Structures are given as structure tokens and as C-alpha cells.
Amino acid sequence: MRSKYFMYLCAAVLPILLSSCAAPRMRTNVPTSIMVPSVSTRGVVERHDMVHVVMPGETVFRLGRMYDVKVADILSRNGLKSSDTLKMGQKITIPGAAPLKEVIPVFPSRKWKYIIIHHSATDEDDAMSLYKMHQRRGWDSTGYDFLIDNGTKGTVAGHMDATPRWIAQKDGAHCKASNMNTKAIGICLIGNFSKENVSDEQLKALVNLVKYLRAYYNIPLKNIMGHGQVPEAATECPGKLFPWKRFWELLASAGSR
Numbered sequence: 585m586r587s588k589y590f591m592y593l594c595a596a597v598l599p600i601l602l603s604s605c606a607a608p609r610m611r612t613n614v615p616t617s618i619m620v621p622s623v624s625t626r627g628v629v630e631r632h633d634m635v636h637v638v639m640p641g642e643t644v645f646r647l648g649r650m651y652d653v654k655v656a657d658i659l660s661r662n663g664l665k666s667s668d669t670l671k672m673g674q675k676i677t678i679p680g681a682a683p684l685k686e687v688i689p690v691f692p693s694r695k696w697k698y699i700i701i702h703h704s705a706t707d708e709d710d711a712m713s714l715y716k717m718h719q720r721r722g723w724d725s726t727g728y729d730f731l732i733d734n735g736t737k738g739t740v741a742g743h744m745d746a747t748p749r750w751i752a753q754k755d756g757a758h759c760k761a762s763n764m765n766t767k768a769i770g771i772c773l774i775g776n777f778s779k780e781n782v783s784d785e786q787l788k789a790l791v792n793l794v795k796y797l798r799a800y801y802n803i804p805l806k807n808i809m810g811h812g813q814v815p816e817a818a819t820e821c822p823g824k825l826f827p828w829k830r831f832w833e834l835l836a837s838a839g840s841r
């Protein structure tokens with residue numbers, strides 16, 4: 585059971601806006617990334633110690649970026665050496681953690697030409713459970729590149745996870761059709777949108793993530809699609825209730841080409 589922590593709005597370059605009370609999670613090495621300053625409603629950054637449960641692919645470096653805490657402080661507080669590798673599920677105390685910032689790791693590459701949107705088709709999941717499920721399928725890591733939580737398993741709806749596959753910049757394991765695994769970034773929303781609606785938190789997080797990725801990798805709008813819209817893909821993914829009209833409206837609000 586993960587302990588809860590508070591998250592606050594981060595507004596600026598990349599507002600993946602999340603609200604209060606959340607569960608601990610994190611991610612990894614970030615050659616290039618964006619960070620958003622987090623400020624309380626009174627304009628003061630609020631800090632407090634918190635416990636974070638390590639998710640797949642997370643490092644002390646990434647935890648430091650997300651909570652705005654020095655790596656040395658995290659190492660010292662937890663009796664770790666800089667050479668130590670964090671283990672999935674390991675509990676790490678973050679001393680004086682600032683409100684969580686969504687950090688999107690990006691890596692210079694000409695590989696990524698498409699963005700494919702999926703749903704997990706499961707009611708409850710998080711980065712850890714999906715990672716383990718995909719390993720049981722024989723894959724070396726989570727099949728997708730990014731996950732957007734739905735608030736189950738102690739997560740915060742709209743929180744984004746970058747998977748170890750993305751951090752390693754490996755081919756995907758999310759869409760064989762049209763050879764998309766070699767050229768498409770796979771984003772999976774946790775949930776089953778064949779029978780439930782996408783929450784506002786998840787949709788906003790998705791739009792912000794897609795906006796950032798498509799701008800960074802110069803991906804045209806026509807190359808952003810649901811799994812089921814990929815030529816030769818025979819699937820309903822990301823579910824018949826996925827709000828495409830609203831998604832495109834929100835995405836277009838940032839300009840299009």
C-alpha cells in the first residue's frame with residue numbers, strides 16, 4: 585500500500601495539471617526534459633518529506649527532478665550510494681519534496697513519426713502491474729512508452745509514467761500493424777473505454793503529452809491516431825467511448841499543421 589502525498593498544480597510550459605492527494609511514483613534518466621515550476625495557491629512552494637514507491641525504470645536522478653530535491657539529499661536520507669540501482673517497489677524517502685512536477689523525458693531522435701493511443705482495457709492498473717503483466721507475456725518491459733493513470737491502485741488520475749521501454753528508446757510492443765512498433769510512440773490510458781468514459785484528468789494529461797511529443801518530434805496531426813485506426817489493425821482500442829471529438833478540439837487549441 586503506497587502512502588499518499590499531495591500534488592499541486594504546475595502551470596507554465598507544460599501544464600499537465602493534477603490535483604490533490606496522490607500516491608508516490610516516479611521515473612528515470614532524463615537527457616532532455618521539461619520541468620514545470622510548482623507553486624501553491626499562495627505563490628509559495630510547499631515542501632514536506634514524503635515516501636515514494638519506486639516504479640519501473642525510475643532512478644534517484646529522476647526522483648530529484650520530479651520533486652525538486654538534490655540527488656545527494658535523497659541518497660543521504662536513504663543511506664544509498666550513487667552507484668545503487670533502485671528496485672521496483674522500493675520505498676524511498678524524499679526529504680523536503682516540492683509538489684510533484686510532471687517531467688516528460690524526451691530524447692533526440694528521428695525514429696518517432698507517429699503517436700498511437702491505446703487503452704489498457706483493464707479497470708485497474710498502474711505502471712508496476714502493467715510492467716509485470718507484460719513481462720509475463722515474454723516482453724522485456726512494458727509494451728507502451730507512456731502510461732496515463734486512472735486513479736486506481738493508489739495512483740492519481742492523469743499522472744503520467746514514462747516506461748523503461750521509452751527511457752531505453754527501444755522499439756514498441758504495442759502495435760504490430762503497419763510496422764508501428766518501429767516508428768510510433770505508444771501512449772496507454774489505464775482503463776477500459778469500451779465500457780467507461782475517459783476522465784477529464786486523463787484526457788487533459790493525454791492532450792498535454794501529445795502536444796509536447798508531437799512538437800518535439802515534429803509529428804503531424806495526421807500521424808496521431810488510435811490503435812484501431814492504424815491500417816490493418818483489428819481492434820477497438822482505445823475503446824468505442826474514447827472522446828475523439830473532444831481530444832481533437834483540445835489538441836487543436838494549441839495550433840495545428
Ligand SMILES: [Zn+2]
Pocket residue numbers: 701702703758811819821822
Ligand atoms: Zn491498443
